[in-house]
Amino acid sequence: MNILIVSAHPDPASLTNALSGVAAEQLREEGHEVQVCDLYAADWKAVVDRSDFPALPPSERLRVAVASGEAYKTGTLTRDVIDEQAKLLWADALILAFPLWWFSMPAILKGWIDRVYAFGFAYGVGEHSERRWGDRYGEGRLAGKRAMLIVTAGGWEPHYGPRGVNGPIDDLLFPINHGVLYYPGYDVLPPFVTYRADRMDEAGFKETSEALRDRMRTLFTETPIPYRQQNGGDYSIPAMELRSEAVDPKLVGFAAHVRHGL
Amino acid sequence: MNILIVSAHPDPASLTNALSGVAAEQLREEGHEVQVCDLYAADWKAVVDRSDFPALPPSERLRVAVASGEAYKTGTLTRDVIDEQAKLLWADALILAFPLWWFSMPAILKGWIDRVYAFGFAYGVGEHSERRWGDRYGEGRLAGKRAMLIVTAGGWEPHYGPRGVNGPIDDLLFPINHGVLYYPGYDVLPPFVTYRADRMDEAGFKETSEALRDRMRTLFTETPIPYRQQNGGDYSIPAMELRSEAVDPKLVGFAAHVRHGL
Numbered sequence: 001m002n003i004l005i006v007s008a009h010p011d012p013a014s015l016t017n018a019l020s021g022v023a024a025e026q027l028r029e030e031g032h033e034v035q036v037c038d039l040y041a042a043d044w045k046a047v048v049d050r051s052d053f054p055a056l057p058p059s060e061r062l063r064v065a066v067a068s069g070e071a072y073k074t075g076t077l078t079r080d081v082i083d084e085q086a087k088l089l090w091a092d093a094l095i096l097a098f099p100l101w102w103f104s105m106p107a108i109l110k111g112w113i114d115r116v117y118a119f120g121f122a123y124g125v126g127e128h129s130e131r132r133w134g135d136r137y138g139e140g141r142l143a144g145k146r147a148m149l150i151v152t153a154g155g156w157e158p159h160y161g162p163r164g165v166n167g168p169i170d171d172l173l174f175p176i177n178h179g180v181l182y183y184p185g186y187d188v189l190p191p192f193v194t195y196r197a198d199r200m201d202e203a204g205f206k207e208t209s210e211a212l213r214d215r216m217r218t219l220f221t222e223t224p225i226p227y228r229q230q231n232g233g234d235y236s237i238p239a240m241e242l243r244s245e246a247v248d249p250k251l252v253g254f255a256a257h258v259r260h261g262l
Numbered sequence: 263m264n265i266l267i268v269s270a271h272p273d274p275a276s277l278t279n280a281l282s283g284v285a286a287e288q289l290r291e292e293g294h295e296v297q298v299c300d301l302y303a304a305d306w307k308a309v310v311d312r313s314d315f316p317a318l319p320p321s322e323r324l325r326v327a328v329a330s331g332e333a334y335k336t337g338t339l340t341r342d343v344i345d346e347q348a349k350l351l352w353a354d355a356l357i358l359a360f361p362l363w364w365f366s367m368p369a370i371l372k373g374w375i376d377r378v379y380a381f382g383f384a385y386g387v388g389e390h391s392e393r394r395w396g397d398r399y400g401e402g403r404l405a406g407k408r409a410m411l412i413v414t415a416g417g418w419e420p421h422y423g424p425r426g427v428n429g430p431i432d433d434l435l436f437p438i439n440h441g442v443l444y445y446p447g448y449d450v451l452p453p454f455v456t457y458r459a460d461r462m463d464e465a466g467f468k469e470t471s472e473a474l475r476d477r478m479r480t481l482f483t484e485t486p487i488p489y490r491q492q493n494g495g496d497y498s499i500p501a502m503e504l505r506s507e508a509v510d511p512k513l514v515g516f517a518a519h520v521r522h523g524l
Contacts, residue, residue, distance in 0.1 A: 001265070009322055010311045010326065011324040012308075018351050031288065038518065040309075045302075046370070047308050047368075047370045050272065051478070060476065061273055062276075063273065076334055084455065099326075099350065101310075101375075101376050102372075102379065103437035103442070104372065107310070107369045108309045108369070110367075111309075111369030113364050114369050154327065156501070156502070163504040163509075163513070164501075165492055165497050165503070167437070167515070167519065168514065168515055172437055174434075175365035175434055177314065180365070181364035194292050195397055224338060230427055238418070239418070240421045241423060242425040242427075250424055252518060253424070253429070253433055253515065253516075253517075254429050254515075
């Protein structure tokens with residue numbers, strides 16, 4: 001199988017980049033094809049702006065979704081974005097590796113999403129009407145592929161627990177796992193999260209690497225997070241709310257979008 | 263009072279920038295001092311890298327938190343970051359205005375946070391020991407000030423409701439409201455969120471502007487989101503988990519960090 005690893009840390013010797021390397025090595029040992037995209041090494045342009053849409057007439061306002069859709073349709077996106085989209089189509093699995101900065105991804109990786117996820121490619125896909133709100137959340141251009149996060153966090157694990165002060169890690173990552181990965185169709189695997197990343201010693205790194213290798217061995221067999229498909233009957237259309245006939249009306253929040261008891 | 267508005271949309275005529283302008287105008291009418299920081303107009307550097315720490319010896323690894331703390335302490339951060347920190351100290355209130363891209367802020371704004379929020383300034387503040395985990399979540403350098411988000415979203419409001427397919431807007435914004443704003447000490451006001459931003463007509467804009475003006479009139483009197491202070495007795499130290507004596511043990515997730523029934 002083909003795997004794309006996108007790594008986003010400015011220090012080549014960082015834990016993030018080391019873990020990306022371990023993942024790539026293990027996947028190659030399993031016989032897979034791996035591409036590692038080191039966004040810092042590639043000097044990735046992080047910011048969406050007018051220069052992303054060279055065919056947009058100077059007289060026209062930059063409406064980002066419209067410009068993105070038009071450029072995608074006409075093949076006039078910039079070369080760097082087109083190349084990354086091709087990698088996403090090539091890859092059977094996508095791994096995003098990053099340090100948790102301010103409870104989300106570093107700007108360079110957010111900018112990779114903002115730019116590569118064009119309208120018509122990652123959103124605005126499929127029929128949009130009163131009967132159907134597009135192919136998203138389990139459907140879309142990247143359906144049938146898998147995705148997974150490798151996250152390094154500076155804080156302690158209990159701080160990210162169910163009652164930890166930062167909020168539960170699965171909820172903090174929901175906007176990424178559900179909103180960025182599941183949205184265009186990926187089956188999303190549970191994240192691989194490392195805590196106290198700044199204080200890791202040699203023994204800790206060895207143990208963490210072994211755990212990550214185990215996860216890489218089961219990348220294509222592990223059970224994904226059972227998010228509910230948008231068009232699978234659990235949501236009303238076009239309001240896109242959980243139907244009380246399908247999902248206990250008492251359930252609200254992120255957890256309600258995960259099928260339990262599977 | 264002094265207010266800093268940070269606006270993050272590439273189109274000068276966007277709804278985001280228009281609302282930033284409405285907010286600034288109303289606040290000035292109230293007699294306040296307002297600075298608007300248009301990150302795109304300023305060509306803000308979004309990506310944390312080695313060039314942010316010119317005093318870091320080339321032989322040394324870039325450990326971001328360490329380098330950030332050292333540069334902050336020795337006054338060797340870059341001019342653009344130092345200027346923004348001064349604005350944050352000047353401002354009695356901070357407003358972040360942005361389009362919701364992939365359920366978070368655009369990369370340029372994330373990079374403003376990543377770079378301006380230096381170690382020793384926005385985190386790593388106060389005593390860190392077994393008895394106290396720093397001044398954060400309600401305490402810190404920016405305590406006593408207020409902050410608020412102005413968010414424009416493309417989707418429909420029910421899609422962001424308690425049972426909407428995207429997840430509830432307050433939970434999607436928790437990593438920002440709680441993790442970025444409350445963390446260094448801000449009192450956080452409920453966000454001002456506009457839906458179907460791409461389809462807004464003249465009448466809709468007028469109505470939205472009026473609602474925003476109302477919010478600006480009460481910027482310094484409105485009740486903030488009642489998040490729990492880290493060092494207020496609700497959390498154990500150093501595990502930083504909600505104490506069962508203080509908070510119903512059945513409560514978990516983001517909502518548990520908000521004091522209810524006030």
